[in-house]
Amino acid sequence: MVISAHPFRRTLGAALVVAALASAATACSDSGPAGPAGAERGAPAPGPGRQGLAQAPGSAGALNAYVERVRQQKAARALAAKKWGLAKTPLDAPAPPKVKPKITTRKGFETDGEGLPPVFTTVPTKEKVVFLTIDDGAEKDPELLRMMKDLRIPYSAFLSDYVVKDDYGYFARMQKSLESGVALHNHTLNHRYLPGLSYKQQKREICGMQDVIEKRFGKRPPLFRPPYGNYNEDTLRAAKSCGVKAVPLWASEAFPDHMEWREWDRDLHPGDIVLTHFRGKGDWKGTMPDMIRRVMNVITAKGYAVAKLEDYV
Known part of the structure; x- marks a missing residue:
């Protein structure tokens, strides 16, 4: 059986992760308040932000490196938006669905055939x-x-x-x-x-x-x-x-x-x-x-x- 870590170490580790996640949220907030639906619900920033946080390594150092990488990506996208004359920086898409939705033929677009591509x-x-x-x-x-x-x-x-x-x-x-x-x-x-x-x-x-x-x-x-x-x-x-x-x-x-x-x-x-x-x-x-x-x-x-x-x- 593996012995649990000392309570103080667990508390310190949790604090580091919370701090890193808070830093990530701050770094990702410059995409604007609208964002995709997940961002409106208070979830982590979509795209690289949301997907990456779910997979981020546990150590504070790796988390901080990840947060910095996301910040740099967002800054680069904001600069690109200005370079190409966009009014605002494009919003990041959320992480892809784990299971793709079922696609069916739109009502009114059907043919008589069955089992055909929707x-x-x-x-x-x-x-x-x-x-x-x-x-x-x-x-x-x-x-x-x-x-x-x-x-x-x-x-x-x-x-x-x-x-x-x-x-x-x-x-x-x-x-x-x-x-x-x-x-x-x-x-x-x-x-x-x-x-x-x-x-x-x-x-x-x-x-x-x-x-x-x-x-x-x-x-x-x-x-x-x-x-x-x-x-x-x-x-x-x-x-x-x-x-x-x-x-x-x-x-x-x-x-x-x-x-x-x-x-x-x-x-x-x-x-x-x-x-x-x-x-x-x-x-x-x-x-x-x-x-x-x-x-x-x-x-x-x-x-x-x-x-x-x-x-x-």
């Missing part, structure tokens, strides 16, 4: 998080990669081969640029209107892009988004046949100068998926960094953080 616009969660997704791959702005890495904002890219094949390297750099914060998914080979195609043609569009992504980027993606958000039962059957697990659409869409909304209240909700596109000044009123600045200002002002979609789906 189609949804919002992930079921109570956390104040949203998910940023970027479609097609036409614009390959190096400033986007630098901005997202500096700000540490995760996102999911849904790629179409006809516009990415001239520079696969750009998306390979994207995949590696944010410490696994970026995931590459399927948006078909040629961005065609899928319900107008036969099952065989749809399967070629979807499964062909599965093959491209696996060959070029090393992993067969589990997520697929149909062009224009249009699909039928054949679409979902074809997608399932080549490994697609879910079909995320979107609840809102971001542009450099405005937001567009699916829901009647024109607002964000916990778990909403935000869509935007790889576009530049030739297609809309601004650059990709302009668009990110706009959408992040909206997201942060409403008290939301951007989380990684693949942590929930």
Whole structure:
């Protein structure tokens, strides 16, 4: 049997841990009072703060080193927000759920088929998080990669081969640029209107892009988004046949100068998926960094953080 430590040592150790945790809370408080839902309930700061504290070593020295690392990360993110012209520093996302929520097809988006990948616009969660997704791959702005890495904002890219094949390297750099914060998914080979195609043609569009992504980027993606958000039962059957697990659409869409909304209240909700596109000044009123600045200002002002979609789906 192991003999318990002396009461005085236990008291001293507890005091050191409490002091270190209090220091962590102080260091993490400069993200602003809104924060994700966990922060509003008085929990430790989300993101690196919340997840790391749960795993922090027991010694006071290691805890203090951890607290200092978190403080430095937050300071760097605040400086990056100023550098890129954001109104406020983005809020840190909470730790990913231990068990991913069950995703079901949104009411009104069903087909007659059973056992098909779910189609949804919002992930079921109570956390104040949203998910940023970027479609097609036409614009390959190096400033986007630098901005997202500096700000540490995760996102999911849904790629179409006809516009990415001239520079696969750009998306390979994207995949590696944010410490696994970026995931590459399927948006078909040629961005065609899928319900107008036969099952065989749809399967070629979807499964062909599965093959491209696996060959070029090393992993067969589990997520697929149909062009224009249009699909039928054949679409979902074809997608399932080549490994697609879910079909995320979107609840809102971001542009450099405005937001567009699916829901009647024109607002964000916990778990909403935000869509935007790889576009530049030739297609809309601004650059990709302009668009990110706009959408992040909206997201942060409403008290939301951007989380990684693949942590929930």
